[in-house]
Amino acid sequence: MTPHSFDPVTAAITVLATLVGPVLAHYLGAYAVIILAACVGGCWSLTRQEPQGRGRAALFLVLVAGTAVMVTAGLAELANHYVKEGIGNWLLAPIALGVGAIGHDWPAVARWAAGPILRRFTGDHGSHQ
Numbered sequence: 001m002t003p004h005s006f007d008p009v010t011a012a013i014t015v016l017a018t019l020v021g022p023v024l025a026h027y028l029g030a031y032a033v034i035i036l037a038a039c040v041g042g043c044w045s046l047t048r049q050e051p052q053g054r055g056r057a058a059l060f061l062v063l064v065a066g067t068a069v070m071v072t073a074g075l076a077e078l079a080n081h082y083v084k085e086g087i088g089n090w091l092l093a094p095i096a097l098g099v100g101a102i103g104h105d106w107p108a109v110a111r112w113a114a115g116p117i118l119r120r121f122t123g124d125h126g127s128h129q
Contacts, residue, residue: 007089007090008033008037008089008090008092008093009029009030009033009089009092010029010089012025012028012029012030012032012033012036013025013026013028013029016028016029016032030073030089030092031069033092033093033096034065034068034069034072034073034092034093034096035065035068035069035096036093036096037068037092037093037094037095037096037097037100038061038064038065038067038068038069038072038096038097038099038100039061039064039065039100040097040100041064041068041096041097041098041099041100041101041102041103042060042061042064042065042100042101042103043061043100044100044101045060045064045100045101045102045103045104045105046060046061046103048103048105049103049104060103060104061100064099064100064103065100067099068095068096068099068100071099072092072095072096072099073092075091075095076088076091076092076095079091079095
């Protein structure tokens, strides 16, 4: 007996197959996982913002879901390349969740990530007080 895969994409494909058929579900499954995870993360991000109305919140969720659709698969493939364990489908949900949860804070994340690199080139190793 073949073991069943319980990764999020396979689960989404199984559910979508009943709605749109197995061929289309095969293509939509990964995107459904990415969009759902990004929207959940986006809701977490919205809790850090001042309330701005439903329309602005909906636009925000569309933006984070769209961003996640564009970057998540590539980031998952990159991570999977280094791990070499064939876990690409498992990485889609947490990466998309992170993209959504970061929300509008990408500039701060970029500064945080670039900090060690910039300090290495500038010679500032945090010894100043």
